[in-house]
Amino acid sequence: MRAAIIDGKGIAAQMRSENATEARELAEQGWQPRLVSISVGDTAAAELYVRNQQKTAESSGVEFEARNYPETISMEQLVGVLHGLNADPRVNGIIIQRPLPAHIPVKTLQKAVHPLKDVEGMHPSSIGNIVYNDLALGPCTAVAAVEILKTLPLKLEGLDVTVIGHSEIVGKPIAFLLMGLGATVTVCHHMTRSVAMHSRAADAVFVAVGKPGLVTGDMLKPGAALIDIGINRVDGKTVGDADFDSCAEVAGWITPVPGGVGPVTVATLMKNAVLATRLQMAHYRAAFANTEA
Template identity: 85%
Template sequence: MTATQIDGRAIAARMMFETLTEAKALADAGWQPRLVSISVGDVAAAELYVRNQQKQAEAAGVEFEARNYPSEISLEQLTGVLAGLNADPRVNGIIIQRPLPAHIPVKTLQKAVHPLKDVEGMHPSSIGNIVYNDLALGPCTAVAAVEILKSLPLKVEGLDVCVIGHSEIVGKPIAFLMMGLGATVTVCHHMTRQVSVHSRRADAVFVAVGKPGLVTGEMLKPGAALIDIGINRVEGKTVGDADFASCAEVAGWITPVPGGVGPVTVAILMKNAVLATRMQMEHYRSAFAIAV
């Protein structure tokens, strides 16, 4: 068996077209979607992400402003900046770029972003809503991975799913999202005794650990879908958490790295930006409506 490679770029392109249409409609109504990116210090990795996000934002009809602050900025000053952005109706979404200096905990900043402007889906309330199957602005990577699986000719209801990795922003949200869709989910982590026992019986496997080659073909059920979310650098190449060659011989569908989950994640970010704009428009209209 040779797995079908899932074209994440094609999926992302379809999403971006829909997002552009929605963004134009909001702009015509006087609500031009606008993102503000916050980075701290001189970090080359963050600059690469910012440039890519700006390019994709322009393609999606979303205005984009990149703000960089010196590494010496205090946590109090930065939370003050976020408070100002939260209160500015011209700003519809806030992105916190990582890495951050050691004295600025990323979770504190994520909590400081207003939930209606949390386009990354990192605020505790955004992640908590998933438990209640109330997905609005969900964590981009987790939502992207689930959207990819939904694009396959598989019946999600009753599907046996194995999630390898239980991080707060990827693994756990994927598990709750899939349960909300009716799947039966097993979550594996660093204390799971025999990961392969669980992965081998699954119809779909998500892996997001950060260990190249962790998942091999012998760990998969023949014909299963493998959604590889890992991003690792090995000998100058970007690879996922799966050994692509051996997994492609067993799986029915597989995401390449790069070109799989990554493009869809950015498309979800832009979709969130436009959705956040619409939610804010409706909030302001409701809050300041003139009673007749």
Template identity: 85%
Template sequence: MRAQVIDGKAITARMRAEVAEEAARLTAEGWQPKLVSISVGDTAAAELYVRNQQRQAESAGVLFEARNYPAETSLEQLTGILQGLNADPRVNGVIIQRPLPDHIPVKVLQKTVHPLKDVEGMHPASIGNIVYNDLALGPCTVVAAVEILKTLPLKLEGLDVTVIGHSEIVGKPIAFLLMGLGATVTVCHHMTRSVAMHSRASDAVFVAVGKPGLVTGEMLKPGAALIDIGINRVETSEGPRTVGDADFESCGEVAGWITPVPGGVGPVTVATLMKNAVLAARMQMEHYRDAYARTEH
């Protein structure tokens, strides 16, 4: 029996409907959520993402402004631009598109975005909050991947999960988030002696490494859930294709559920970004109201 293919687009549609309702409520209160996207230099690589984000934002009632800056823009100039956006109450979220020119370290920019406007969940404070099980503005890919697992008929408490990949922005936060939900988590990486030994013992496997075909069917327990976060471009006889980190054919023969690439974690990640946008707008509205509330004497 083949694995059930998880429809990321259906999950996205449900999330988008909820986001649109909240955006409409905020707009009625005079706080229509607004995102600003920052691209620097050659934007061809990020263009598809930006267009997709813009389309999703507009369908959810979120304003979206795409800003492109020349490649020679300095780190100091960009820092100043971000500080200006931090101080602008009309802007609720900032997205930093990658790749960036070599002279612009992405981590410095991510640290500059105010945590209340960090809709990507990439500020060190946002990543660190996961340790305390605070997901107010969690990293979008991480929250999306775990959200997909939650839609399956599996009880998270006590679930044995293997996470393949231990990056600071995906693997490690997923592990902390799953532990917070009661799962028992094993994290594998390039120094792990036998990844297959761990993955074959697990009820769910997450993979985020950036190596096409890394996970094969023989590495999975029959009936396990496989959440593939990898995005790779490969050349085939029919031309270039986008694939994940799992060999979809062999894994599909063994897994109980599997996410396709594209169409799995990707769409849910963008929906999570929009969810963060309306949440950030709500948090900022309350922050301003508390800060400037009139007190009666």
């Protein structure tokens, strides 16, 4: 029996609807969620992402402003821009679009975004909180991938999971999120001796490496869930890290690429924007509370 295709677009639509309701409630209290997108130099590579983010923001009740700065802007100037946005209570979230010019390291910018406005979940404190099972504004792709698994009729406690890929913003956070939910997690990387040995023993497999066709059907346990996070261009088509056809013959559930993790990731970004707004509202109210009343 062929695998059930996981409808990422449907999951994302449900999330957008819930976000819009919460965003409306916040707006009625004077806290309209608002995101600012920062891109630098030639925006062609990021243009599609920005358009998708803006479209999703509008359907999620979140205001969206795209700002583009010239490639000649200095690191110090850009950090100054971020500090200004951090201090502006009308801005609730900051997105840093990639790629960036060579003279602007993305990690430095991520550290400059205030943790309460880190809707991408890239600040070191946001990543670190996951280790303590204290998820607030988590990295969007990792959170989205785990949320997709949670929609399946699988008991996460004790579930054997293999994560292929150990990047700081996807693979590692996924592993920690799953461990926090009670799963038993194996993480594979480029030095793993036999990835297939681990993936064939898993009830669920996550793959985020950036190599098309890396995971094939003979690497899966029959009936396992396969969450494909990879995005690759092959012969003009967008494909994941799994060979979809062979994996679909073995897996119980599988995410398509596109239409799987991608839409849920953008919806998670908007969910973070709404949560960030709520956190900031609470922060300002506590800071300026009238304690003499």
